Amino acid sequence: MTTPVQQAIEFLRGEFGTRLNTNTAVRDQHGRGEAYVQGFAPDAVVWPENTGEVSTILQKCHELRVPVIAYGAGTSLEGHVSAPRGGICIDMSRMDLVLAVHAEDADCVVQPGVTREALNTYLRDTGLFFPVDPGANATLGGMISTRASGTTTVRYGTIAQNVLALEVVLANGDIVRCGNRARKSSAGYDLVRLMTGAEGTLGIITEATLRLHGQPEAVGSAVCSFAQLRGAVEAVIELIQSGAPLARIEFLDEVQVRACNAYSNLSLREQPTLFIEFHGTAASVAEQFERAGEVVRSHGATSFDWASDEQRRSQLWRARHAAYFAALGLRPGCECVVADVCVPISGLAECVAAARREIDAAGLIAPIVGHVGDGNFHVLFLLKPGDADERARMERVYDAMIDHAHSLDGTCTGEHGIGLGKRDKLVAEFGAPVVALMRRLKEAWDPYDILNPGKVFHTT
Amino acid sequence: MTTPVQQAIEFLRGEFGTRLNTNTAVRDQHGRGEAYVQGFAPDAVVWPENTGEVSTILQKCHELRVPVIAYGAGTSLEGHVSAPRGGICIDMSRMDLVLAVHAEDADCVVQPGVTREALNTYLRDTGLFFPVDPGANATLGGMISTRASGTTTVRYGTIAQNVLALEVVLANGDIVRCGNRARKSSAGYDLVRLMTGAEGTLGIITEATLRLHGQPEAVGSAVCSFAQLRGAVEAVIELIQSGAPLARIEFLDEVQVRACNAYSNLSLREQPTLFIEFHGTAASVAEQFERAGEVVRSHGATSFDWASDEQRRSQLWRARHAAYFAALGLRPGCECVVADVCVPISGLAECVAAARREIDAAGLIAPIVGHVGDGNFHVLFLLKPGDADERARMERVYDAMIDHAHSLDGTCTGEHGIGLGKRDKLVAEFGAPVVALMRRLKEAWDPYDILNPGKVFHTT
Numbered sequence: 011m012t013t014p015v016q017q018a019i020e021f022l023r024g025e026f027g028t029r030l031n032t033n034t035a036v037r038d039q040h041g042r043g044e045a046y047v048q049g050f051a052p053d054a055v056v057w058p059e060n061t062g063e064v065s066t067i068l069q070k071c072h073e074l075r076v077p078v079i080a081y082g083a084g085t086s087l088e089g090h091v092s093a094p095r096g097g098i099c100i101d102m103s104r105m106d107l108v109l110a111v112h113a114e115d116a117d118c119v120v121q122p123g124v125t126r127e128a129l130n131t132y133l134r135d136t137g138l139f140f141p142v143d144p145g146a147n148a149t150l151g152g153m154i155s156t157r158a159s160g161t162t163t164v165r166y167g168t169i170a171q172n173v174l175a176l177e178v179v180l181a182n183g184d185i186v187r188c189g190n191r192a193r194k195s196s197a198g199y200d201l202v203r204l205m206t207g208a209e210g211t212l213g214i215i216t217e218a219t220l221r222l223h224g225q226p227e228a229v230g231s232a233v234c235s236f237a238q239l240r241g242a243v244e245a246v247i248e249l250i251q252s253g254a255p256l257a258r259i260e261f262l263d264e265v266q267v268r269a270c271n272a273y274s275n276l277s278l279r280e281q282p283t284l285f286i287e288f289h290g291t292a293a294s295v296a297e298q299f300e301r302a303g304e305v306v307r308s309h310g311a312t313s314f315d316w317a318s319d320e321q322r323r324s325q326l327w328r329a330r331h332a333a334y335f336a337a338l339g340l341r342p343g344c345e346c347v348v349a350d351v352c353v354p355i356s357g358l359a360e361c362v363a364a365a366r367r368e369i370d371a372a373g374l375i376a377p378i379v380g381h382v383g384d385g386n387f388h389v390l391f392l393l394k395p396g397d398a399d400e401r402a403r404m405e406r407v408y409d410a411m412i413d414h415a416h417s418l419d420g421t422c423t424g425e426h427g428i429g430l431g432k433r434d435k436l437v438a439e440f441g442a443p444v445v446a447l448m449r450r451l452k453e454a455w456d457p458y459d460i461l462n463p464g465k466v467f468h469t470t
Numbered sequence: 471m472t473t474p475v476q477q478a479i480e481f482l483r484g485e486f487g488t489r490l491n492t493n494t495a496v497r498d499q500h501g502r503g504e505a506y507v508q509g510f511a512p513d514a515v516v517w518p519e520n521t522g523e524v525s526t527i528l529q530k531c532h533e534l535r536v537p538v539i540a541y542g543a544g545t546s547l548e549g550h551v552s553a554p555r556g557g558i559c560i561d562m563s564r565m566d567l568v569l570a571v572h573a574e575d576a577d578c579v580v581q582p583g584v585t586r587e588a589l590n591t592y593l594r595d596t597g598l599f600f601p602v603d604p605g606a607n608a609t610l611g612g613m614i615s616t617r618a619s620g621t622t623t624v625r626y627g628t629i630a631q632n633v634l635a636l637e638v639v640l641a642n643g644d645i646v647r648c649g650n651r652a653r654k655s656s657a658g659y660d661l662v663r664l665m666t667g668a669e670g671t672l673g674i675i676t677e678a679t680l681r682l683h684g685q686p687e688a689v690g691s692a693v694c695s696f697a698q699l700r701g702a703v704e705a706v707i708e709l710i711q712s713g714a715p716l717a718r719i720e721f722l723d724e725v726q727v728r729a730c731n732a733y734s735n736l737s738l739r740e741q742p743t744l745f746i747e748f749h750g751t752a753a754s755v756a757e758q759f760e761r762a763g764e765v766v767r768s769h770g771a772t773s774f775d776w777a778s779d780e781q782r783r784s785q786l787w788r789a790r791h792a793a794y795f796a797a798l799g800l801r802p803g804c805e806c807v808v809a810d811v812c813v814p815i816s817g818l819a820e821c822v823a824a825a826r827r828e829i830d831a832a833g834l835i836a837p838i839v840g841h842v843g844d845g846n847f848h849v850l851f852l853l854k855p856g857d858a859d860e861r862a863r864m865e866r867v868y869d870a871m872i873d874h875a876h877s878l879d880g881t882c883t884g885e886h887g888i889g890l891g892k893r894d895k896l897v898a899e900f901g902a903p904v905v906a907l908m909r910r911l912k913e914a915w916d917p918y919d920i921l922n923p924g925k926v927f928h929t930t
Contacts, residue, residue, distance in 0.1 A: 196881075251573075
């Protein structure tokens with residue numbers, strides 16, 4: 011007797027031929043992502059090429075009660091692509107077309123497998139760009155599903171503020187459209203924002219309409235160092251409050267700066283450091299830089315350097331984007347757990363300082379970086395693979411970070427999502443009744459729990 | 471035998487004493503709002519003073535299956551406060567405290583009955599302000615529930631982008647908190663955005679944490695006239711694309727300018743007109759003004775006047791805010807139906823021009839205003855009370871406007887909501903399967919359909 015998942019695979023092999031794969035290596039890779047939690051392999055991976063094919067997969071899996079997990083670029087960090095109950099992984103990489111660019115309206119329509127870099131390459135000559143930048147070259151479908159953000163959120167918002175409409179395949183295979191191309195709407199429940207960050211548990215995104223922004227006329231960057239973390243954070247608070255339209259304001263602690271100096275061949279002071287980017291007209295960028303200089307110096311900056319030319323600027327931001335790889339270089343052969351919390355900015359200095367103290371007290375190696383304008387920071391824990399004691403110490407430090415964030419009315423995840431890894435933290439954050447509300451919603455829309463089951467919250 | 475609603479009233483009278491009222495005039499007033507759709511009176515109005523009291527009301531009404539409708543300032547336009555099945559109206563006006571202002575984090579915590587003007591008066595000396603400005607002095611609870619926006623959305627976003635957290639009383643009286651004070655979060659389904667715009671059908675908002683913004687250092691305003699509507703809209707498209715950080719960009723058609731000249735004692739050219747506001751440093755406001763001047767002139771502006779002093783600026787914006795009353799002045803004794811659609815900006819000129827043609831062809835009097843940076847515009851239909859033929863002609867024009875918006879992938883409501891008035895339009899916009907999804911969500915959370923029943927979509 012064949013199991014339901016075997017029946018599904020048999021059906022899908024008939025439909026998709028060589029676009030269905032059950033090789034162990036392929037399945038393992040698709041169940042893993044970049045998460046530190048355990049990766050479970052799906053039973054098969056299938057590569058649809060259009061919405062109708064996604065609908066076909068869902069119809070059959072719905073009929074057979076087989077789990078379905080969407081897969082983008084595999085860059086998620088909390089086990090979103092893991093298949094703890096097996097099932098069918100839908101790899102979106104062949105749905106990678108930019109379907110339309112509406113330059114006058116500053117929006118575009120993409121398939122979910124388009125990556126953020128591919129989109130910006132496509133847009134290069136339009137005068138427009140898509141600003142959301144989580145670092146990794148994730149797919150847009152994945153970014154929407156995890157409610158991604160990153161370095162530019164302080165100016166352009168998270169991806170939630172940059173999605174206008176979605177085409178979604180529901181659990182039973184029905185194809186629906188939520189939202190439209192109007193810049194705003196009060197028409198009914200905001201299903202676009204509900205699907206955004208739902209981690210594939212409410213539907214599979216097959217098309218997205220995204221907001222674009224005008225490429226800034228001028229871009230300027232600056233780097234400034236502080237003797238004390240507190241000065242850096244207070245400078246950020248004042249800059250944000252002043253309404254300065256900063257495009258990025260990133261924090262690197264002294265450990266991370268050391269790593270970046272080594273990895274990216276820089277010679278920055280090994281002190282708490284801010285990387286700032288300004289967008290605007292040439293005159294306004296110059297004015298912003300001057301104002302920012304006054305602010306950071308009044309908070310004890312020990313240096314404030316203008317990255318005057320394009321080459322220097324791109325060197326700095328490449329270094330920031332390579333922070334993860336630079337961190338790995340601090341401990342060759344290690345694995346990295348990227349922690350993610352977000353707090354009201356008034357509590358940020360205290361939170362980062364406490365994390366640093368606890369990291370050091372636990373004898374761990376872990377640089378800290380942060381999207382400091384949003385109060386979001388990451389600890390990059392560098393762990394010896396298989397060292398259970400070290401892992402346990404990491405978990406204690408990470409738990410304390412999250413408790414600290416919660417005590418300040420912050421969140422256990424600014425941008426990485428819940429996945430498998432943080433389901434208990436979600437309950438700690440909102441309480442069981444709120445998670446029960448989410449679960450009731452999920453049950454109403456996906457009664458057989460086939461859409462990425464076990465993610466966001468425990469299901470039976 | 472007493473009916474359930476009589477039992478509820480009896481119970482609530484015991485709890486609330488004189489804070490419960492069943493007078494006809496009070497009930498009528500609370501069922502009406504400012505909607506053009508028919509107002510149905512609730513059976514009683516009750517004035518709670520804290521969240522616990524709201525919970526008490528809900529528990530009893532849940533037990534007895536009695537409808538509950540929240541009421542803010544009664545400024546909604548689509549029948550949101552109407553009680554077609556009777557029930558208990560909860561007037562939030564006594565829950566009007568600003569509970570906290572966190573200046574460093576640029577956020578505040580308010581009760582739902584605080585009005586937007588009261589909040590900004592409270593914030594006056596903090597250097598911060600709350601930017602969302604729908605015109606009317608609505609309560610913040612009402613603004614959240616209808617997903618309000620208004621003149622400043624182009625710069626500061628709608629209210630959905632300015633709500634961080636909510637306390638909500640659910641259908642059964644449970645009190646939950648969604649969101650937190652972190653600037654962003656990927657923690658589970660975004661219930662804050664789901665409650666925002668749900669029109670009181672999913673829960674009753676009893677507390678809100680809102681984003682604030684730094685008061686701009688300098689503010690500048692300009693008025694420019696165009697011989698043709700198309701030039702005005704093309705100028706707006708170019709201004710938005712250039713990334714100019716406009717704070718407001720409002721359109722008034724020639725009929726509305728005439729009304730404003732008469733009502734607010736201005737002498738503007740009676741042509742399609744833009745009111746623009748710039749926020750920034752003094753230097754950047756001056757630069758923005760200069761740039762904007764170049765853009766509007768290249769699109770055929772016949773005048774571009776700088777409102778140089780505070781007095782002139784405030785006169786202009788008072789005139790813009792009084793557009794509704796100015797419009798009423800065009801036809802003394804009339805009633806006004808404010809139509810609301812929002813389209814991709816590339817279709818705006820065509821949509822506004824078509825509306826004007828159809829208004830004139832139907833022999834109606836109706837000025838047009840628009841939050842043109844968002845593609846959102848309003849027709850202010852001035853109708854003779856009780857004239858069924860005129861009303862029918864208005865409805866035909868309004869239907870055509872919405873059809874036109876839908877044909878451009880726009881929305882039947884940019885900022886007023888669905889209420890009773892636009893339920894069929896919601897189906898036209900998204901299709902029955904999407905509205906069915908909304909209904910299933912509602913049923914999962916409010917199985918007895920006691921929360922503002924019959925709003926957003928038809929329920930049985």
